[in-house]
Amino acid sequence: MAGELSPIDRAKFVAAKRAADMVEDGMRVGLGTGSTAAWLVRCLGEMVQNDGLRIKGVPTSSRTAELAREVGIEIQTLDEAKWLDLTIDGADEFDRDLNLIKGGGGALLQEKIVATASDRMVVIADKAKEVESLGAFPLPVEVIPFGWQTTQALLEETLVAMEVMGRKTTLRMNGDAALVTDEGNHILDLHLNRIGNVRQMALVLNQIPGVVENGLFIDICDTVVVGYGDGKVEVRDINEGTVETDQLDFVETENLFTDLND
Structure with a gap:
């Protein structure tokens, strides 16, 4: 109650x-x-x-x-x-x-x-x-299962040129296995700490092969x-x-x- x-x-x-x-x-x-x-x-x-x-x-x-x-x-x-x-x-x-x-x-x-x-x-x-700047919460990126490790490597390479304070990425797990979304995909969580330019980030992430969508709602x-x-x-x-x-x-x-x- x-x-x-x-x-x-x-x-x-x-x-x-x-x-x-x-x-x-x-x-x-x-x-x-x-x-x-x-x-x-x-x-x-x-x-x-x-x-x-x-x-x-x-x-x-x-x-x-x-x-x-x-x-x-x-x-x-x-x-x-x-x-x-x-x-x-x-x-x-x-x-x-x-x-x-x-x-x-x-x-x-x-x-x-x-x-x-x-x-x-x-x-x-x-x-x-409510936050001053987005990014303390890990940014989810939905990726297709095929070649997800390659997609992860491309994401990490892309983050080098982005205005962020962290670049660690992790595969979201469900117990001992990778989490599978309702659409049959995986999720990579980006531990960025702070995102300097959210609009740029949202656009760039979706250009990476294997990325389906990202969790920035702009x-x-x-x-x-x-x-x-x-x-x-x-x-x-x-x-x-x-x-x-x-x-x-x-x-x-x-x-x-x-x-x-x-």
Whole structure:
């Protein structure tokens, strides 16, 4: 229940709850992946069950699709939906220009496709995800399995000429084996510490043979909803240049918010 959450989970919960209020009846909504996005799916499920909200969700991973079904959200593929009114997702980092690093949950490819097929992207995050410069969180790069070590070597060679503070790259693992994404690819995590020019980095990485997509989301996010452990929420709109502050009260809920693990 919301009242029993840790401060970090309360921050995620209030951000998700505030973003859920942006969803209107009849919308086609992109559903993100990750711990904060999972709270959003739970909130929307509660609105579907208790308030009669009618939406069609397009999940960005098999995990999100499974959760959406569990809470009663009707889901579609992106091909079926064609275009979305809104995508709500989390982020591993965001800066003051609402540029993002995403992909900590391994779903960056589908997340980026869904986000760019939407009229609007809203990011939900706790305050700790805000940074002065992107790069402290390892930057995920999705690569095809064929020749991934060659792709890794090309990435490391490319980073020598880039404005970064670190150049270590690692293959993301799932136990003793390489992680396999929903699209059958691998992920290389780039430990850059700080990225001086995010636009240049995003463009250069995608020119390397074997790279499918990178986790830099540039000029994609329109609004970020920042949650705090005391229930405060900030809504920052990059297009309008506005910042709104709300205070959400915690209320007892049913099992919709219990046993949520990500």
